[in-house]
Amino acid sequence: MTLDALRLEVPDILQEDAASLADLNEQLAEARLQPQEHALQQVLSLLFRLNRSAMTLLERQRALQSFSEEYRHYAAAYCAGVAPPILFVRFCAEIATGFKRLLLQILQGRQPSRPHLAWCLYMAQHFLAQSLLRHYQLYQEPPASLWRDSHLLYWLGEHQECLDEPVAAAFQPQPANTLRGLYQQMLLLALSNPFHLAEGESPLLFSALAPLASLARLLPWDVDDDAEGQTVDLTESQPCLAYDQAPEGDSHYLRRFELGALLVALHEPAPLQSALERQLLERVRHHWLGRQQRRHARSDHAGDCSLVVGLTAIHAQLLEHRPGHCAAQMLDTSPGGARLLCHADQGRLLPVGQLVLLLSSSATPTLALVRWRHLNVEGLHLGLRYLKGLPRPVWLRRAPSAQTHPGVLQSTPVQGGGWHHGLWLPNEQFVEEENLWLQLPNVHNQAALPLPAPNLATPLVARHPLKLA
Structure with missing residues (x-):
């Protein structure tokens, strides 16, 4: 099998007459006056039509530059980790389609300059990277064609000696500034267990990967090489081969993903790197080498169950007020957690870090955190981490007779006697060391306590260790 540019996935030309671009910028300006969703729909329709129309190389390039500026405009609404609508994901994929078609036109011309070719390869790869990122941000599986085209663009850059040609592209989130770095940025993101990331972390x-990704290298594959790292097959529709997947393709298209320099650089001073970025990189780095260790062995355990979602609903359930439940199916379980399958529509209620109470007919209610999630054609897959201990409802007050706030007390027996207590509260409802009054059900007395720093926190809830008499 030979890799060539003709394998790039681009739509057929439906209109042989060249599209008129005379009023394109005017139409794009008018779209910006509409609400974001209507504007995206209008801009996407324009781009969809142009990508399927015959145009000269210069016309297509100018049009795509205009749409790249529109991308910057609309992407600004999602720069703070806000999840974009599916229309924006389609917009990214459609711009990538436009640059792939432009690339074919460049390659069919006479001796393109290396900077021009590098720029077009980079732009096509950038919008594929954006499509990948936004799929992960929405906890959706990227289409297989995305990886086929990404591998092919890397292959073309390798053979055209364009991998390390710097490209000035002021996009957000920040991409690496070379084709090699951008492609490896995508690989590292895919290897970072992206469906386990909390909202906004993708x-x-x-x-965070942008300044580091180009330090990695895809090296020629050698069957006798037993070094750590992933194997990339440039003919496959996946980022890397699974750890236990034997390479079956032509070794000419296999690469070993060497991360040595990158792993060293992670521990070097990086003044422009935020503390959150540093923590996130440290958290995901062990996934890059291909070994995902399980602390507990899992066993199949099919059966119906339900989830009480969120701290307020759990508080009501523990008081036997019967709040609404989310139906789910348990797929497998272990002493440390479980994997469930829910309806896809439940996704907005069940982000990573959500506190839930698992109810089943065969066990006592179990407090748990959503550890990861993945949306596919079967539905919404959830990974739960069990929080061992007895959950009890409590009320919190800022003064003995002030308004009550719900909380959940998690109490775990300690070997030799006594209990460990953890108080679950919504994030940012109270501040550290604030004096609170705590009351248990059927207990008239209230305990006064300063709220300690949390020992476990997610984007939604936090657990504060307590010492209760």
Whole structure:
């Protein structure tokens, strides 16, 4: 099998007459006056039509530059980790399609200059990277064609000696500034267990990888090489081969993903790197080498169950007030957690870090955190981490007779007697060391306590260790 540019996935030309671009900028300006969703729909329709129309190389290039500026405009609404609508994901994929078609036109011309070719390869790869990132941000599986085209663009850059040609592209989230770095940024993001990331962490990780990704190298593959690292097959529709997947393709298209220099650089001073970026990189780095260790062995355990979602609903359930439940199916379980399958529509209620109460007919209610999630054609897959201990409802007050706030007390027996207590509260409802009054059900007395720093926190809830008499 030979890799060549003709394998790039681009739509057929439906209109042989060249599209008129005379009023394109005017139409794009008018779209900006509409609400974001309507504007995106209008801009996407324009781009969809142009990508399927015959145009000269210069016309297509100018049009795509205009749409790149529109991308910057609309992407600004999602730069703070806000999840974009599916229309924006389609917009990214459609701009990538436009640059792939432009690339074919460049390659069919006479001796393109290396900077021009490098720029077009980079732009096509950038919008594929954006499509990948936004799929992960929405906890959706990227299409297989995305990886086929990404591998092919890397292959073309390798053979055209364009991999390390710097490209000035002021996009957000920040991409690497070469084709090699951008492609490896995508690989590292895909290897970082992206469906386990909390809301908003995918763009943050993508930006954190930008200055580091080009330090990695895809090296020729050698069957006798037993070094750590992943194997990339440039003919496959996946980022890397699974750890236990034997390479079956032509070794000419296999690469060993060497991360040695990158792993060293992670521990070097990086003044422009934020503390959050540093923590996130440290958290995901062990996934890059291909070994995902399980602390507990899992066993199949099919059966119906339900989830009480969120701290307020759990508090009501523990008081037997019967709040609404989310139906789910348990797929497997272990002493440390479980994997569930829910309806896809439940996704907005169940972000990574959500506190839930698992109810099943065969066990006592179990407090848990959503550890990861993945959306596919079967539905929404959830990974739960069990929080061992007895959950109890409590009320919190800022003064003995002030308004009550719900909380959940997690109490775990300690070997030799006594209990460990953890108080679950919504994030940022109270501040550290604030004096609170705590009351248990059927207990008239209230305990006064300063709220300690949390020992476990997610984007939604935090657990504060307590010492209760």
